[in-house]
Amino acid sequence: MRFKQLTINNLRCFEQIELTLGPKTTLIWGGNGTGKTTLLEALSLAALGKSFISNKTQDIVKKGALGVSIKAIIEDEGLDESTIIVRKTKKSTEILIDQQVCKKASFLAQRIPTVIVNSRAANLLTEGPSNRRALIDRTMFHVEPEYVTVWKAYSRALRQRNESLRNGRFGKLHGEWDELLVELGSSIDRSRQEIVSEINKSLAGDALKEVFGPLMLKYFPGWSKETGYRAHLCASRERDQNLGYTSVGVHRADVSFHAPHGAIAPELSRGQAKFLVCGVLLSLADFITSKTAKNPVILVDDLAAELDDRLIQLAMEGFGKQKGQTVFTAIREEELLGFSHDIEKVFHAEQLHKRCPH
Ligand SMILES: Nc1ncnc2c1ncn2[C@@H]1O[C@H](COP(=O)(O)OP(=O)(O)OP(=O)(O)O)[C@@H](O)[C@H]1O
Numbered sequence: 509m510r511f512k513q514l515t516i517n518n519l520r521c522f523e524q525i526e527l528t529l530g531p532k533t534t535l536i537w538g539g540n541g542t543g544k545t546t547l548l549e550a551l552s553l554a555a556l557g558k559s560f561i562s563n564k565t566q567d568i569v570k571k572g573a574l575g576v577s578i579k580a581i582i583e584d585e586g587l588d589e590s591t592i593i594v595r596k597t598k599k600s601t602e603i604l605i606d607q608q609v610c611k612k613a614s615f616l617a618q619r620i621p622t623v624i625v626n627s628r629a630a631n632l633l634t635e636g637p638s639n640r641r642a643l644i645d646r647t648m649f650h651v652e653p654e655y656v657t658v659w660k661a662y663s664r665a666l667r668q669r670n671e672s673l674r675n676g677r678f679g680k681l682h683g684e685w686d687e688l689l690v691e692l693g694s695s696i697d698r699s700r701q702e703i704v705s706e707i708n709k710s711l712a713g714d715a716l717k718e719v720f721g722p723l724m725l726k727y728f729p730g731w732s733k734e735t736g737y738r739a740h741l742c743a744s745r746e747r748d749q750n751l752g753y754t755s756v757g758v759h760r761a762d763v764s765f766h767a768p769h770g771a772i773a774p775e776l777s778r779g780q781a782k783f784l785v786c787g788v789l790l791s792l793a794d795f796i797t798s799k800t801a802k803n804p805v806i807l808v809d810d811l812a813a814e815l816d817d818r819l820i821q822l823a824m825e826g827f828g829k830q831k832g833q834t835v836f837t838a839i840r841e842e843e844l845l846g847f848s849h850d851i852e853k854v855f856h857a858e859q860l861h862k863r864c865p866h
Protein backbone atom coordinates (compact mmCIF):
# COMPACT_ATOMS: atom_id res chain seq x y z
CA MET A 509 0.00 0.00 0.00
CA ARG A 510 1.27 3.44 -0.85
CA PHE A 511 0.07 6.98 -1.26
CA LYS A 512 0.16 8.25 -4.83
CA GLN A 513 -1.45 11.63 -4.56
CA LEU A 514 -2.50 13.86 -1.72
CA THR A 515 -4.85 16.87 -1.85
CA ILE A 516 -5.12 18.99 1.27
CA ASN A 517 -7.72 21.64 1.99
CA ASN A 518 -7.52 23.93 5.00
CA LEU A 519 -5.07 22.03 7.13
CA ARG A 520 -3.13 24.43 9.39
CA CYS A 521 -0.95 26.62 7.11
CA PHE A 522 -2.16 25.01 3.87
CA GLU A 523 -5.28 26.33 2.18
CA GLN A 524 -5.13 24.09 -0.83
CA ILE A 525 -2.28 21.98 -2.06
CA GLU A 526 -1.80 18.86 -4.12
CA LEU A 527 1.29 16.67 -4.26
CA THR A 528 2.37 13.43 -5.85
CA LEU A 529 4.59 11.32 -3.62
CA GLY A 530 7.53 9.14 -4.62
CA PRO A 531 6.59 5.45 -4.90
CA LYS A 532 9.19 4.48 -2.30
CA THR A 533 10.81 7.48 -0.61
CA THR A 534 9.94 11.15 -0.37
CA LEU A 535 11.75 13.94 1.44
CA ILE A 536 10.04 17.16 2.48
CA TRP A 537 12.49 19.78 3.69
CA GLY A 538 12.29 23.39 4.79
CA GLY A 539 12.63 25.83 7.67
CA ASN A 540 10.72 25.89 10.93
CA GLY A 541 6.99 26.44 10.60
CA THR A 542 6.88 25.84 6.84
CA GLY A 543 4.45 22.93 7.14
CA LYS A 544 6.63 19.79 7.01
CA THR A 545 5.01 18.10 10.01
CA THR A 546 1.63 19.28 8.71
CA LEU A 547 2.17 17.29 5.51
CA LEU A 548 2.85 14.14 7.56
CA GLU A 549 -0.20 15.02 9.64
CA ALA A 550 -2.24 15.08 6.40
CA LEU A 551 -1.00 11.57 5.59
CA SER A 552 -1.87 10.36 9.08
CA LEU A 553 -5.37 11.86 8.71
CA ALA A 554 -5.80 9.94 5.45
CA ALA A 555 -4.35 6.72 6.88
CA LEU A 556 -5.84 6.68 10.38
CA GLY A 557 -8.67 9.20 10.26
CA LYS A 558 -6.87 11.28 12.87
CA SER A 559 -3.91 13.53 13.44
CA PHE A 560 -0.89 12.26 15.37
CA ILE A 561 -0.45 15.71 16.90
CA SER A 562 -3.82 16.88 18.16
CA ASN A 563 -7.20 15.30 18.79
CA LYS A 564 -8.86 18.71 18.65
CA THR A 565 -10.20 19.53 15.20
CA GLN A 566 -10.09 23.26 15.91
CA ASP A 567 -6.29 23.02 16.32
CA ILE A 568 -5.74 21.55 12.88
CA VAL A 569 -8.31 23.42 10.77
CA LYS A 570 -6.77 26.43 9.07
CA LYS A 571 -7.74 29.55 10.99
CA GLY A 572 -10.88 31.07 9.48
CA ALA A 573 -11.98 27.84 7.73
CA LEU A 574 -14.88 25.64 8.83
CA GLY A 575 -13.27 22.27 8.32
CA VAL A 576 -10.36 20.34 6.91
CA SER A 577 -10.47 17.89 4.05
CA ILE A 578 -7.83 15.42 2.88
CA LYS A 579 -8.14 13.40 -0.29
CA ALA A 580 -5.64 10.65 -0.98
CA ILE A 581 -5.28 8.31 -3.90
CA ILE A 582 -3.73 5.10 -2.65
CA GLU A 583 -2.42 2.12 -4.55
CA ASP A 584 -2.24 -1.37 -3.08
CA GLU A 585 0.33 -4.09 -3.81
CA GLY A 586 -1.80 -5.36 -6.72
CA LEU A 587 -1.76 -1.80 -8.17
CA ASP A 588 -5.50 -1.28 -7.57
CA GLU A 589 -6.28 2.34 -6.76
CA SER A 590 -8.68 3.68 -4.14
CA THR A 591 -9.66 7.18 -3.14
CA ILE A 592 -9.83 8.05 0.54
CA ILE A 593 -11.49 11.24 1.70
CA VAL A 594 -11.35 12.38 5.32
CA ARG A 595 -13.33 15.50 6.26
CA LYS A 596 -13.35 16.95 9.72
CA THR A 597 -15.32 19.81 11.18
CA LYS A 598 -15.72 20.74 14.85
CA LYS A 599 -18.84 18.57 14.96
CA SER A 600 -18.05 15.52 12.86
CA THR A 601 -15.59 13.34 11.03
CA GLU A 602 -16.54 11.82 7.71
CA ILE A 603 -14.50 9.10 6.06
CA LEU A 604 -15.17 7.92 2.51
CA ILE A 605 -13.41 5.04 0.79
CA ASP A 606 -14.21 5.01 -2.93
CA GLN A 607 -17.27 7.13 -2.19
CA GLN A 608 -18.59 4.62 0.38
CA VAL A 609 -19.03 5.93 3.91
CA CYS A 610 -16.63 4.25 6.33
CA LYS A 611 -18.02 4.38 9.87
CA LYS A 612 -14.97 3.07 11.68
CA ALA A 613 -11.54 4.68 11.54
CA SER A 614 -10.13 1.30 12.62
CA PHE A 615 -11.19 -0.08 9.23
CA LEU A 616 -9.10 2.62 7.59
CA ALA A 617 -6.14 1.75 9.84
CA GLN A 618 -6.33 -1.85 8.67
CA ARG A 619 -6.46 -0.72 5.06
CA ILE A 620 -3.44 1.60 5.35
CA PRO A 621 -1.08 0.40 8.10
CA THR A 622 1.07 3.32 9.15
CA VAL A 623 4.04 3.68 11.47
CA ILE A 624 4.90 7.18 12.69
CA VAL A 625 8.26 8.32 14.04
CA ASN A 626 7.37 11.72 15.43
CA SER A 627 9.55 14.37 17.00
CA ARG A 628 8.69 13.06 20.49
CA ALA A 629 9.98 9.55 19.70
CA ALA A 630 12.74 9.74 22.32
CA ASN A 631 10.18 10.47 25.06
CA LEU A 632 8.53 7.13 24.55
CA LEU A 633 11.13 5.42 26.73
CA THR A 634 11.00 7.87 29.60
CA GLU A 635 7.40 9.07 29.86
CA GLY A 636 4.61 7.05 31.53
CA PRO A 637 3.62 3.57 30.34
CA SER A 638 0.36 4.60 28.62
CA ASN A 639 2.13 5.69 25.40
CA ARG A 640 4.11 2.44 25.25
CA ARG A 641 0.90 0.44 25.68
CA ALA A 642 -0.81 2.63 23.06
CA LEU A 643 2.01 1.96 20.58
CA ILE A 644 1.61 -1.80 20.96
CA ASP A 645 -2.18 -1.54 20.80
CA ARG A 646 -2.07 0.66 17.68
CA THR A 647 0.16 -1.92 16.01
CA MET A 648 -2.38 -4.63 16.79
CA PHE A 649 -5.20 -2.45 15.43
CA HIS A 650 -3.43 -2.59 12.04
CA VAL A 651 -3.04 -6.34 12.22
CA GLU A 652 -6.03 -7.89 13.91
CA PRO A 653 -9.59 -6.56 13.37
CA GLU A 654 -10.79 -8.52 16.44
CA TYR A 655 -8.27 -6.75 18.69
CA VAL A 656 -10.11 -3.42 18.41
CA THR A 657 -13.37 -5.08 19.49
CA VAL A 658 -11.77 -6.89 22.43
CA TRP A 659 -9.85 -3.79 23.49
CA LYS A 660 -13.05 -1.66 23.46
CA ALA A 661 -14.97 -4.32 25.40
CA TYR A 662 -12.17 -4.49 27.99
CA SER A 663 -12.15 -0.70 28.37
CA ARG A 664 -15.94 -0.70 28.85
CA ALA A 665 -15.83 -3.49 31.44
CA LEU A 666 -12.99 -1.74 33.27
CA ARG A 667 -14.95 1.53 33.36
CA GLN A 668 -17.98 -0.28 34.78
CA ARG A 669 -15.93 -2.16 37.38
CA ASN A 670 -14.31 1.11 38.46
CA GLU A 671 -17.72 2.78 38.70
CA SER A 672 -19.04 -0.06 40.85
CA LEU A 673 -15.93 0.16 43.07
CA ARG A 674 -16.78 3.78 43.70
CA ASN A 675 -20.56 3.53 44.10
CA GLY A 676 -20.61 0.57 46.51
CA ARG A 677 -22.26 -1.94 44.13
CA PHE A 678 -19.02 -3.84 43.65
CA GLY A 679 -19.60 -6.47 46.35
CA LYS A 680 -22.51 -8.11 44.52
CA LEU A 681 -21.08 -8.00 41.03
CA HIS A 682 -17.37 -8.53 41.53
CA GLY A 683 -17.37 -12.11 40.22
CA GLU A 684 -18.95 -11.10 36.91
CA TRP A 685 -16.65 -8.11 36.33
CA ASP A 686 -13.56 -10.08 37.19
CA GLU A 687 -14.41 -13.00 34.90
CA LEU A 688 -15.05 -10.62 32.02
CA LEU A 689 -11.87 -8.65 32.62
CA VAL A 690 -9.74 -11.81 32.84
CA GLU A 691 -11.25 -13.24 29.66
CA LEU A 692 -10.84 -10.06 27.59
CA GLY A 693 -7.56 -9.05 29.23
CA SER A 694 -5.98 -12.46 28.60
CA SER A 695 -6.70 -12.10 24.90
CA ILE A 696 -5.09 -8.62 24.83
CA ASP A 697 -2.16 -10.01 26.81
CA ARG A 698 -1.53 -12.81 24.30
CA SER A 699 -1.33 -10.34 21.41
CA ARG A 700 0.99 -8.04 23.31
CA GLN A 701 3.28 -10.94 24.21
CA GLU A 702 3.45 -11.89 20.54
CA ILE A 703 4.58 -8.37 19.59
CA VAL A 704 7.16 -8.27 22.37
CA SER A 705 8.64 -11.62 21.32
CA GLU A 706 8.79 -10.37 17.70
CA ILE A 707 10.67 -7.23 18.78
CA ASN A 708 13.04 -9.38 20.82
CA LYS A 709 13.80 -11.51 17.78
CA SER A 710 14.70 -8.46 15.75
CA LEU A 711 16.79 -6.98 18.60
CA ALA A 712 19.07 -9.98 18.33
CA GLY A 713 20.26 -9.16 14.84
CA ASP A 714 20.10 -5.54 13.83
CA ALA A 715 21.73 -2.15 14.14
CA LEU A 716 20.47 -1.73 17.69
CA LYS A 717 22.78 -4.51 18.82
CA GLU A 718 25.69 -2.77 17.10
CA VAL A 719 25.01 0.41 19.09
CA PHE A 720 23.75 -0.86 22.44
CA GLY A 721 25.08 -4.41 22.73
CA PRO A 722 22.63 -7.15 23.71
CA LEU A 723 19.21 -5.75 24.63
CA MET A 724 15.98 -7.36 25.65
CA LEU A 725 12.47 -5.97 25.81
CA LYS A 726 10.85 -7.07 29.07
CA TYR A 727 7.10 -7.23 29.30
CA PHE A 728 5.12 -6.59 32.50
CA PRO A 729 1.55 -7.78 31.93
CA GLY A 730 -0.11 -5.66 34.66
CA TRP A 731 -0.29 -8.37 37.31
CA SER A 732 2.11 -10.59 39.21
CA LYS A 733 3.30 -13.37 36.90
CA GLU A 734 3.79 -15.68 39.92
CA THR A 735 0.25 -15.17 41.21
CA GLY A 736 -1.46 -15.12 37.80
CA TYR A 737 -4.04 -12.70 36.41
CA ARG A 738 -7.27 -14.10 37.94
CA ALA A 739 -5.82 -14.76 41.40
CA HIS A 740 -4.09 -11.37 41.55
CA LEU A 741 -7.28 -9.55 40.51
CA CYS A 742 -9.29 -11.44 43.17
CA ALA A 743 -6.65 -10.81 45.82
CA SER A 744 -6.76 -7.07 45.06
CA ARG A 745 -10.53 -6.64 45.51
CA GLU A 746 -10.31 -5.07 48.94
CA ARG A 747 -7.43 -2.86 47.92
CA ASP A 748 -9.31 -1.79 44.76
CA GLN A 749 -12.36 -0.89 46.87
CA ASN A 750 -10.18 1.33 49.02
CA LEU A 751 -8.50 2.86 45.99
CA GLY A 752 -11.72 3.25 43.99
CA TYR A 753 -10.17 1.80 40.84
CA THR A 754 -8.87 -1.48 39.42
CA SER A 755 -5.18 -1.79 40.18
CA VAL A 756 -4.51 -5.06 38.32
CA GLY A 757 -4.92 -5.84 34.62
CA VAL A 758 -3.74 -5.19 31.07
CA HIS A 759 -4.44 -1.47 31.53
CA ARG A 760 -1.41 -1.45 33.87
CA ALA A 761 0.99 -3.29 31.54
CA ASP A 762 4.37 -1.88 30.54
CA VAL A 763 7.51 -2.77 28.64
CA SER A 764 11.11 -1.76 29.24
CA PHE A 765 14.47 -2.32 27.59
CA HIS A 766 17.08 -4.20 29.55
CA ALA A 767 20.81 -4.56 28.96
CA PRO A 768 22.62 -7.33 30.85
CA HIS A 769 23.22 -4.88 33.74
CA GLY A 770 19.59 -3.70 34.01
CA ALA A 771 17.01 -1.26 32.64
CA ILE A 772 18.60 0.96 30.01
CA ALA A 773 16.14 3.86 29.51
CA PRO A 774 17.35 6.01 32.44
CA GLU A 775 20.91 6.07 31.15
CA LEU A 776 20.26 6.82 27.47
CA SER A 777 20.98 10.18 25.89
CA ARG A 778 18.16 11.79 23.86
CA GLY A 779 19.76 10.75 20.57
CA GLN A 780 20.36 7.19 21.73
CA ALA A 781 16.75 6.96 22.97
CA LYS A 782 15.44 8.25 19.65
CA PHE A 783 17.57 5.77 17.73
CA LEU A 784 16.34 2.90 19.92
CA VAL A 785 12.72 3.94 19.32
CA CYS A 786 13.37 4.10 15.54
CA GLY A 787 14.60 0.48 15.75
CA VAL A 788 11.52 -0.58 17.71
CA LEU A 789 9.19 1.11 15.22
CA LEU A 790 10.96 -0.66 12.35
CA SER A 791 10.42 -3.98 14.16
CA LEU A 792 6.75 -3.12 14.52
CA ALA A 793 6.59 -2.36 10.79
CA ASP A 794 8.13 -5.80 10.10
CA PHE A 795 5.60 -7.36 12.47
CA ILE A 796 2.73 -5.71 10.57
CA THR A 797 4.14 -6.96 7.25
CA SER A 798 4.57 -10.49 8.57
CA LYS A 799 0.98 -10.57 9.80
CA THR A 800 -0.86 -8.76 7.00
CA ALA A 801 1.43 -9.09 3.95
CA LYS A 802 1.07 -5.28 3.71
CA ASN A 803 4.05 -2.96 3.85
CA PRO A 804 3.21 -0.10 6.21
CA VAL A 805 3.67 3.51 5.20
CA ILE A 806 6.35 5.02 7.43
CA LEU A 807 6.24 8.71 8.34
CA VAL A 808 9.45 10.05 9.87
CA ASP A 809 9.42 13.60 11.19
CA ASP A 810 12.74 15.40 11.53
CA LEU A 811 14.89 12.27 11.76
CA ALA A 812 18.16 14.18 11.91
CA ALA A 813 17.23 16.15 15.03
CA GLU A 814 19.24 14.79 17.97
CA LEU A 815 21.07 12.15 15.89
CA ASP A 816 24.73 12.29 14.89
CA ASP A 817 25.89 11.21 11.42
CA ARG A 818 26.56 7.62 12.47
CA LEU A 819 23.09 7.14 13.92
CA ILE A 820 21.43 8.93 10.97
CA GLN A 821 23.34 6.58 8.64
CA LEU A 822 22.30 3.48 10.60
CA ALA A 823 18.70 4.65 10.90
CA MET A 824 18.50 5.44 7.17
CA GLU A 825 19.86 1.97 6.39
CA GLY A 826 17.09 0.52 8.57
CA PHE A 827 14.40 2.58 6.85
CA GLY A 828 15.96 1.75 3.46
CA LYS A 829 15.40 -1.98 4.09
CA GLN A 830 11.66 -1.43 4.44
CA LYS A 831 9.67 -2.36 1.35
CA GLY A 832 6.89 0.14 2.00
CA GLN A 833 6.70 3.85 1.27
CA THR A 834 8.59 6.22 3.54
CA VAL A 835 8.15 9.98 3.87
CA PHE A 836 10.86 11.90 5.72
CA THR A 837 11.05 15.51 6.77
CA ALA A 838 14.22 17.51 7.40
CA ILE A 839 15.13 21.12 8.05
CA ARG A 840 17.92 21.05 5.47
CA GLU A 841 17.85 19.06 2.25
CA GLU A 842 21.34 17.62 2.65
CA GLU A 843 20.63 16.33 6.18
CA LEU A 844 19.22 13.11 4.77
CA LEU A 845 20.06 13.24 1.05
CA GLY A 846 23.68 12.53 1.90
CA PHE A 847 22.68 9.29 3.60
CA SER A 848 20.36 7.74 1.05
CA HIS A 849 20.48 7.11 -2.67
CA ASP A 850 16.86 6.02 -2.81
CA ILE A 851 15.06 9.34 -2.28
CA GLU A 852 12.95 9.70 -5.39
CA LYS A 853 10.98 12.80 -4.67
CA VAL A 854 12.10 15.95 -2.87
CA PHE A 855 9.79 18.81 -1.92
CA HIS A 856 10.85 22.14 -0.53
CA ALA A 857 8.06 23.07 1.88
CA GLU A 858 8.43 26.82 1.20
CA GLN A 859 7.93 26.21 -2.53
CA LEU A 860 4.76 24.22 -1.86
CA HIS A 861 3.14 27.35 -0.41
CA LYS A 862 3.69 29.09 -3.73
CA ARG A 863 1.61 26.37 -5.36
CA CYS A 864 -1.34 27.31 -3.11
CA PRO A 865 -3.86 29.53 -4.94
CA HIS A 866 -3.24 32.30 -2.32
N1 LIG B 1 -4.87 26.14 12.77
C1 LIG B 1 -3.90 26.77 12.10
N2 LIG B 1 -4.22 27.69 11.15
C2 LIG B 1 -3.26 28.31 10.44
N3 LIG B 1 -1.94 28.09 10.59
C3 LIG B 1 -1.58 27.19 11.51
C4 LIG B 1 -2.53 26.48 12.31
N4 LIG B 1 -1.85 25.63 13.12
C5 LIG B 1 -0.56 25.82 12.85
N5 LIG B 1 -0.38 26.74 11.89
C6 LIG B 1 0.88 27.19 11.28
O1 LIG B 1 1.22 26.17 10.35
C7 LIG B 1 2.60 25.92 10.40
C8 LIG B 1 2.71 24.47 10.78
O2 LIG B 1 3.96 24.16 10.82
P1 LIG B 1 4.57 22.72 11.01
O3 LIG B 1 4.48 22.32 12.40
O4 LIG B 1 4.04 21.81 9.98
O5 LIG B 1 6.03 23.21 10.64
P2 LIG B 1 7.35 22.42 10.43
O6 LIG B 1 7.82 22.74 9.05
O7 LIG B 1 7.16 21.02 10.79
O8 LIG B 1 8.29 23.18 11.46
P3 LIG B 1 9.44 22.62 12.45
O9 LIG B 1 10.66 22.49 11.60
O10 LIG B 1 9.56 23.70 13.45
O11 LIG B 1 8.97 21.33 13.01
C9 LIG B 1 3.21 26.87 11.42
O12 LIG B 1 3.76 27.98 10.75
C10 LIG B 1 2.03 27.28 12.26
O13 LIG B 1 2.12 28.56 12.79
Ligand SMILES: [Mg+2]
Pocket residue numbers: 544545546809810
Ligand atom coordinates in the same frame (compact mmCIF):
# COMPACT_ATOMS: atom_id res chain seq x y z
MG1 LIG C 1 7.85 19.91 12.39
